[in-house]
Amino acid sequence: MQKLNTFNPKKFLSDNAIILLILLLAVFTAFNSENFISQSNLKNLIINVSPRFIIACGVSGCLIIKGTDLSAGRQVGLAACVSAMLLQEVGYAARMFPDLPDIPWPVAMLIVMAIMAVFGAINGAIIAFLKVPPFIATLGMQLVVYGICSVTTGNQPMGGYKESYRKVASGTLKTWSEELTKKDMSLNPIGKALDFIPYLAIFALIVGLFIWFLYNKTRHGKYMYAIGGNESAAQVAGVNVPATIIRIYVLASILYGLAGFLVGAKAGGASTATAYGYELEAIAACTIGGVSANGGVGKVSGVLVGVLVFEVLKICLQFLRLDPAYTFIAQGLVIIIAVALDLRKYLAKK
Amino acid sequence: MSEYRLEMRGVVKTFPGVKALDHAQLKLRPGSVHALMGENGAGKSTLMKCMFGIYHMDEGEVIYEGEPVHIRGPLDALNRGIAMVHQELQPIPERSIAENIYVGRYPMKMGFLVDHEKMYEDAAEVLKEVHLNFDPKAKLGTLSVSQMQLVEIAKAVSADCKVLILDEPTSSLTAAEVEALFTIVNELRGKGVSIVYISHKMDEILRISDEVTIMRDGQYIGTWEAKELTTDFIITKMVGRELSNLYPTRSNTPGEVVFEVEDFTSINPKSFRHASFNVRKGEILGVAGLVGAQRTELMEGLFGLRCHSAGKITYQGKELKINQPKDAIDAGIAMLTEDRRATGILGVLSVADNVSVASLNQYLIGGIMLDDKKIEELVQDNVAKLSIKTPSSKTQIQSLSGGNQQKVLISRWLARDPDVFILDEPTRGIDVGAKYEIYCIIADLAKKGKSVIMISSEMSELIGMSDRVMVMCDGRVTGFIDGKDANQENIMALATQFE
Numbered sequence: 001m002q003k004l005n006t007f008n009p010k011k012f013l014s015d016n017a018i019i020l021l022i023l024l025l026a027v028f029t030a031f032n033s034e035n036f037i038s039q040s041n042l043k044n045l046i047i048n049v050s051p052r053f054i055i056a057c058g059v060s061g062c063l064i065i066k067g068t069d070l071s072a073g074r075q076v077g078l079a080a081c082v083s084a085m086l087l088q089e090v091g092y093a094a095r096m097f098p099d100l101p102d103i104p105w106p107v108a109m110l111i112v113m114a115i116m117a118v119f120g121a122i123n124g125a126i127i128a129f130l131k132v133p134p135f136i137a138t139l140g141m142q143l144v145v146y147g148i149c150s151v152t153t154g155n156q157p158m159g160g161y162k163e164s165y166r167k168v169a170s171g172t173l174k175t176w177s178e179e180l181t182k183k184d185m186s187l188n189p190i191g192k193a194l195d196f197i198p199y200l201a202i203f204a205l206i207v208g209l210f211i212w213f214l215y216n217k218t219r220h221g222k223y224m225y226a227i228g229g230n231e232s233a234a235q236v237a238g239v240n241v242p243a244t245i246i247r248i249y250v251l252a253s254i255l256y257g258l259a260g261f262l263v264g265a266k267a268g269g270a271s272t273a274t275a276y277g278y279e280l281e282a283i284a285a286c287t288i289g290g291v292s293a294n295g296g297v298g299k300v301s302g303v304l305v306g307v308l309v310f311e312v313l314k315i316c317l318q319f320l321r322l323d324p325a326y327t328f329i330a331q332g333l334v335i336i337i338a339v340a341l342d343l344r345k346y347l348a349k350k
Numbered sequence: 351m352s353e354y355r356l357e358m359r360g361v362v363k364t365f366p367g368v369k370a371l372d373h374a375q376l377k378l379r380p381g382s383v384h385a386l387m388g389e390n391g392a393g394k395s396t397l398m399k400c401m402f403g404i405y406h407m408d409e410g411e412v413i414y415e416g417e418p419v420h421i422r423g424p425l426d427a428l429n430r431g432i433a434m435v436h437q438e439l440q441p442i443p444e445r446s447i448a449e450n451i452y453v454g455r456y457p458m459k460m461g462f463l464v465d466h467e468k469m470y471e472d473a474a475e476v477l478k479e480v481h482l483n484f485d486p487k488a489k490l491g492t493l494s495v496s497q498m499q500l501v502e503i504a505k506a507v508s509a510d511c512k513v514l515i516l517d518e519p520t521s522s523l524t525a526a527e528v529e530a531l532f533t534i535v536n537e538l539r540g541k542g543v544s545i546v547y548i549s550h551k552m553d554e555i556l557r558i559s560d561e562v563t564i565m566r567d568g569q570y571i572g573t574w575e576a577k578e579l580t581t582d583f584i585i586t587k588m589v590g591r592e593l594s595n596l597y598p599t600r601s602n603t604p605g606e607v608v609f610e611v612e613d614f615t616s617i618n619p620k621s622f623r624h625a626s627f628n629v630r631k632g633e634i635l636g637v638a639g640l641v642g643a644q645r646t647e648l649m650e651g652l653f654g655l656r657c658h659s660a661g662k663i664t665y666q667g668k669e670l671k672i673n674q675p676k677d678a679i680d681a682g683i684a685m686l687t688e689d690r691r692a693t694g695i696l697g698v699l700s701v702a703d704n705v706s707v708a709s710l711n712q713y714l715i716g717g718i719m720l721d722d723k724k725i726e727e728l729v730q731d732n733v734a735k736l737s738i739k740t741p742s743s744k745t746q747i748q749s750l751s752g753g754n755q756q757k758v759l760i761s762r763w764l765a766r767d768p769d770v771f772i773l774d775e776p777t778r779g780i781d782v783g784a785k786y787e788i789y790c791i792i793a794d795l796a797k798k799g800k801s802v803i804m805i806s807s808e809m810s811e812l813i814g815m816s817d818r819v820m821v822m823c824d825g826r827v828t829g830f831i832d833g834k835d836a837n838q839e840n841i842m843a844l845a846t847q848f849e
Contacts, residue, residue, distance in 0.1 A: 229696035
């Protein structure tokens with residue numbers, strides 16, 4: 001019998017080609033531009049990665065069951081807009097709903113997540129019961145959600161957020177401990193360390209742990225992998241396939257809701273253009289992180305790696321002063337290469 | 351020019367876990383009909399797919415018109431004049447008849463435009479040749495299955511083929527259509543075409559063919575002149591193995607009737623209809639029939655995988671309403687499906703996940719978290735009990751051999767302790783040694799008082815394992831034979847009772 005634990009360098013290289021390439025690029029960038037390895041840049045990376053990781057976690061479930069969710073980005077956008085409507089300063093002149101009472105941000109967050117869950121349920125039901133291919137179903141939903149967003153916001157960008165809402169994105173553990181101890185910790189080494197951990201990262205961490213638990217320790221997770229591995233076989237084994245599909249899309253949308261809430265806080269404003277193209281980034285990140293386009297395979301750790309790789313790529317290109325237009329080309333190529341490499345693993349087996 | 355148009359020698363083809371062809375051979379004379387016979391799974395279709403370039407053989411050679419050739423793929427085969435009409439048709443129903451005939455080799459003009467005029471003219475010509483009076487511009491989907499089959503033959507004729515392979519061409523044809531087909535076959539023979547004719551229907555074989563080659567378990571048994579042969583002789587050669595020692599001695603004693611099916615009818619009029627049968631506690635009911643007898647469809651219908659329009663299922667006097675597999679599973683029925691890869695294994699998942707997927711409800715802590723330890727115990731328990739050979743419980747199931755995959759699937763159901771087991775071709779694609787182990791497991795299930803329904807296309811397996819054999823033909827149950835009296839002749843007689 002073949003030994004399972006022998007290290008095969010060639011296989012390791014081809015399995016992780018994209019990740020290694022981006023690491024090389026990061027090393028190259030570090031040597032060629034100042035400030036690449038710096039406190040602000042690192043913090044910036046964490047802040048950018050956090051909401052994207054939450055979105056990618058949502059999409060990962062859809063991808064594992066061989067589906068997809070093209071409406072992710074628009075749902076994030078709508079969630080950001082709804083959050084904006086709920087959390088504008090009471091005295092703000094251009095307030096969307098001037099009569100709205102002052103809502104605490106956690107309540108607004110839950111409302112947004114609940115609203116988005118409805119879209120997820122519709123997505124899931126269309127895919128599970130009407131058997132519309134996920135690509136088409138969520139493409140349609142993408143347009144519908146965009147339309148709803150345009151109608152409700154009247155295509156007006158919104159701003160004027162409450163201080164507490166903006167703090168959700170700008171705050172770090174340092175802010176938190178300062179409020180607790182009522183002391184300025186800017187010069188304190190512990191304070192400096194705590195400043196590295198924004199609230200956004202805590203949200204991402206909680207979501208990551210929750211998803212890891214769901215995927216690995218619950219019946220729902222096992223059913224999800226079973227459907228992705230072989231939907232007809234899962235059905236024969238008595239798995240309630242439609243219910244599982246709907247749960248997956250609902251959860252995904254709830255996470256988009258959360259991510260939208262955070263993206264809005266981070267940007268300090270929201271419009272119909274918020275979170276443009278995020279669905280493709282999330283799908284790309286999942287694929288780079290080993291969530292297989294063939295279904296049944298994917299880990300939360302992989303999703304995190306995928307998001308990190310994609311963000312590092314973007315930042316590297318920025319630091320190398322590449323024209324943003326070229327950045328898109330590079331990102332697109334990375335997506336295609338990642339999927340091609342992923343599929344090659346399966347082709348080789350046949 | 352040699353005596354033969356085409357020779358295949360020493361063909362070996364191995365699929366993961368099973369040797370499908372073991373030094374098979376075939377020699378075709380020009381202007382003759384050569385019947386290829388054998389049980390289901392004997393390797394006839396595999397051999398033909400090797401000839402047609404769909405499969406690449408591991409060993410062996412093809413000599414075509416006196417020269418060794420390497421057939422790279424179906425298109426290469428067609429260009430050389432070898433055509434095949436498949437058992438499972440692969441038509442494009444939304445396109446015209448003519449396009450279906452010329453797909454992949456459209457007549458062209460100016461190098462890049464499809465010459466539609468010529469295509470329709472030529473198509474009309476070849477349709478006339480197979481006595482099919484249809485407008486070549488009509489959509490293929492508007493034809494009946496048998497007419498589509500004739501279109502497939504027209505396609506072969508249009509390729510000006512020298513070798514024509516017909517894989518079970520009459521399985522869906524009426525008597526009149528069979529006559530029409532025979533006329534065409536005779537005309538083609540007159541033109542010097544070598545025809546390979548695969549069929550289970552003895553009378554057809556003896557009528558139409560000049561020579562008969564018989565295969566068994568992927569091996570070549572022999573070639574005879576058709577006029578020397580009798581049905582009995584062919585069956586003996588097809589089955590032909592010693593029946594002793596291949597099966598465990600069974601000590602189960604069938605008890606009272608527990609599972610009853612009455613008048614079970616599919617929503618598809620061509621599928622199973624008015625099927626009534628029962629199974630006793632601790633009984634193994636074999637289900638026999640030819641390809642197309644709708645045995646699988648009937649069983650999948652009972653399990654809720656296919657829709658039925660009428661019928662009643664009772665278990666221990668209680669009527670069951672089964673609309674989806676979950677209903678059947680909750681009622682205590684388990685099913686091993688025919689196509690392990692398509693509807694059985696969760697390929698990329700681990701052995702542990704595959705064993706536990708149907709019984710996760712039993713392993714929840716507080717209704718939420720799964721008890722990994724208990725699941726691992728369940729898996730180890732089954733691995734030991736059924737002697738599943740796997741490096742670990744984390745191994746992907748698709749890397750195991752067919753026999754071990756099947757054992758994993760059996761464990762999946764054992765974990766739920768069902769009372770009725772429906773086993774559809776439980777030993778298909780499994781090596782001889784592993785087959786015996788599966789038989790022991792089946793015998794053990796019956797001994798423990800489970801009711802087992804076992805579909806099999808291997809005569810000897812049915813005869814060796816069944817307490818009773820139910821025979822189906824063309825969607826109907828045509829009879830029951832006691833296990834002790836069952837032999838290939840009386841099963842075959844019932845299995846060919848066409849209306």
